[in-house]
Amino acid sequence: MNTLIETKDLTRILREAVPVALVRDVSLSIGEREFVAVTGPSGSGKSSLLYLLGLLDRPTDGTVTIRGRDTALMDEDERAAMRLVNIGFVFQFHFLLPEFTARENVEIPMRKLRHLGRNEMRQRASDLLAALGLADHLDKRPDQLSGGQRQRVAVARALANDPPLILADEPTGSLDSQSSEQVFMILEKLVREQGKTVIAVTHDLEMASRMDRRLHLIDGRLTMGAATGDFRSTHEP
Amino acid sequence: MRLIFDIALTHISGRGRQTIVAMLGVAVGVGFSIAMAALMQGGQDDFVRQLVDTMPHVQVTDEHRTARRQPAEDLFDAAAISGLRPRDDRRGIINPTAALSWIGGWIPGRFAATLKSQGVMRYSGQEVGAVVIGIDPQAEPSVSPIIGDFKAGSFAALAAGGNNVVIGDTMASRLGAKLGDTITAVSSEGLSRRFKIVGLFHTGTTARDEGETYVLQKNAQILSARPNAINEINIKLDNPxxxxxxxxxxxxxxxxxxxxxxEANESILEALVVRNVIMYTVVAAIMLVAGFGIFNIISTITHEKARDIAIMKSLGFTEADMRVLFVLEGVAIATAGTLLGWALGFTMVYALSLVHFEISTTGREMTRLPIAWSTLHYLIAAAFALGTAAVAGYLPARRAARANPVDIIRGAA
Structure with missing residues (x-):
């Protein structure tokens, strides 16, 4: 399995009156087509780790390498370009732009990347939304959609530029059980059928147990042996 | 860029009332700037036009800017001269025929030579000091400022035979003389000559109406005992x-x-420059106030749209994209305001151009306000508005672009 993303001694310290270590010395390697759960108690650094992996935040120490490229020396524009092409984010809250329709929201990353023509972008956005069961909601604005539908639009937006890596920060955290299951199934399908790598932060241990691999954090550190036998592996380098 | 523009448009249209207020602020600023510039430029142009029309564009006199050099100074590299009493030169332009011929050979315009001397006009026991100007009635109309101000007669009447004079109506009034009367001119040389009034003019300038008299050049030369002399050449150019x-x-x-x-009106022209500086300072102040409106709305939008900023950055938008987005919003408001301001400015200028005044004390009528119609005023007002908007948008845009998306996402979750 090819390595998609790896970290080495990744550390993020919040410099306040009393410095707070959000993530400490995390070294890991995640390959293509992996479905990885990041678990841990509240405040353990799960989201912080995800933001570091997604280049939204800069580590205090250590490195993040994506597809063999060390991101430590990248400037903000290069990091933004890396996010645009290689990373799709799904947050607990959908964060759709409220003035735009579902389809327009999905088109936004494509319009930013500009690798497709106007009609192709429109078609791809429609296809993505249709694949997620939203064919009848293309022209609805976020406030006209249910919570589960919004989250599926957010997933479609994350997939717009066909990135190899999807980072999901508690994607089902604000959904009812039925919608949660739908979103989970979608994420799983992305891995199994489209070959994406999905790293999802979750509190739901049952959901985490259905993923390939589990990274458990306590106080910002990756713990060994936290995984149950249900998981395919817990290998940290 | 189209995407950024679309997002910018949704942001500002989402705050309709605030956007309209900010837009109106710009529109009023632009409109009043245009109206003020049109009025001030119009006044200035009118003033300069009067300056240009009422005086020669170039006036050559028989004076020298510096004392004349002595022949010895021209002959030797070093010459010390002391105790010398230079001979009084006879005033007047030496060899006037050659000078006029040379000027006529290349000057892009018209010119006329005159002999100007001091004198006194007498009539029925009244005396009025006057400048006696000897002119060529054929050449003078092409350069004279009073050619359109004749109440009776003209310069041509001077050549009608006999000794004739053209005087201002105020002088005629002071002397108690009227058209056709014969007055006596006494020169500073003590010579006198009788002249028949063949023309009366009224320029509105007291010094001229009361103190200038025009006679044939030959008569002026006789009166001042300076045969063939001229001491002034007045030139009107095609291009002032x-x-x-x-x-x-x-x-x-x-x-x-x-x-x-x-050069003759240097201080006045300098005053006009100062006036323009003051005018554009006021325009800048007006636009600054309008800029506060834009700053206010962009600040509000950046605050309101913090989550959108965070998510767009997570999607791959750069800080520069965010800056452009909000600067564009400010500029879009200013552009709409500018277009509205142009219409407002045009309407105001048109309305001002319809205003009529009558100055009854002088008996003269100023039919309308001097207005300058210039696209430059519209462009300058637009440049001020857009520049202010860009700055007003940039300040909150810079802050928004620097925002850490993680902080916003955490705060929103």
């Missing part, structure tokens, strides 16, 4: 702006002082 160049060339060639109208 070329006056300094023409004056310099004449002065270099003839040696006599040649004064361009710009």
């Amino acid at each position: 702006n070329a006056a300094p160049t023409v004056a310099r060339r004449i002065e270099a060639e003839l040696g006599y002082k040649a004064v361009a109208w710009q």
Whole structure:
């Protein structure tokens, strides 16, 4: 399995009156087509780790390498370009732009990347939304959609530029059980059928147990042996 | 860029009332700037036009800017002269025929030579001091400022035979003389001559109406005992702006002082520059106030749209994209305001152009306000508005672009 993303001694310290270590010395390697759960108690650094992996935040120490490229020396524009092409984010809250329709929201990353023509972008956005069961909601604005539908639009937006890596920060955290299951199934399908790598932060241990691999954090550190036998592996380098 | 523009448009249209207020602020600023500029520029143009029309563009007199050099100074590299009493030169432009011929050979315009001397006009026991100006009735109309101000007669009447004079109506009134009466002119040389009034003019300038008399050049030369002399050449150019160049060339060639109208009115023109500086300072102040409106709305939008900023950055938008987005919003408001302001400005200028005034004390009528119609005013007002908007948008945009998306996402979750 090819390595998609790896970290080495990744550390993020919040410099306040009393410095707070959000993530400490995390070294890991995640390959293509992996479905990885990041678990841990509240405040353990799960989201912080995800933001570091997604280049939204800069580590205090250590490195993040994506597809063999060390991101430590990248400037903000290069990091933004890396996010645009290689990373799709799904947050607990959908964060759709409220003035735009579902389809327009999905088109936004494509319009930013500009690798497709106007009609192709429109078609791809429609296809993505249709694949997620939203064919009848293309022209609805976020406030006209249910919570589960919004989250599926957010997933479609994350997939717009066909990135190899999807980072999901508690994607089902604000959904009812039925919608949660739908979103989970979608994420799983992305891995199994489209070959994406999905790293999802979750509190739901049952959901985490259905993923390939589990990274458990306590106080910002990756713990060994936290995984149950249900998981395919817990290998940290 | 289209995407950024679309997002910017949704942001500002989402705050309709605030956007309209900010837009109106810009529109009022632009409109009033245009109206003020049109009025001030119009006044200035009118003033300068009067300056240009009422005086020669270049006036050559028989004076020198510096004391004349002694022949010894021209002959030797070092010459010390002491106890010398230079001979009184006979005043007047030496060899006037050659000078006039040379000027006529290249000057891009018209010119007329005159002999100007001091004198007194007498009639029925009344005396009025006057400048006696000897003119060529054929050449003078092409350069004279009073050609359109005749109440009776004309310069041509001077050549109708006999000794004739044209005087201002105020002088005629002071003397108690009227058209056709014969008055006596006494020169500073003590010579006197009787002249029949064949023309009356009224320029509205008291000094001129009360103190200038026009006679044939020959008569003026006789009266001042200076046969064939002239002491002034007045030049009107096709292009008044070329006056300094023409004056310099004449002065270099003839040696006599040649004064361009710009030099003669330097202090007035400087005052006009100061006036323009004041005007554009006021325009800048107006636009600054309008800029506060834009700053306010962009600040509000960046605050409101913090989550959108965070998510867009997570999607791959750069800080520069965010800056452009909000600067564009400010500029879009300013653009709409500017277009509205242009219409407002045009309407105001048009309304001002319809205003009529009557100045009854002088008996003269100023039919309308002097207005300058210039696209430059519209462009300058737009430049001020857009520049202010860009700055007003940039300040909150910079802050928004620097925002850490993680902080916003955490705060929103």
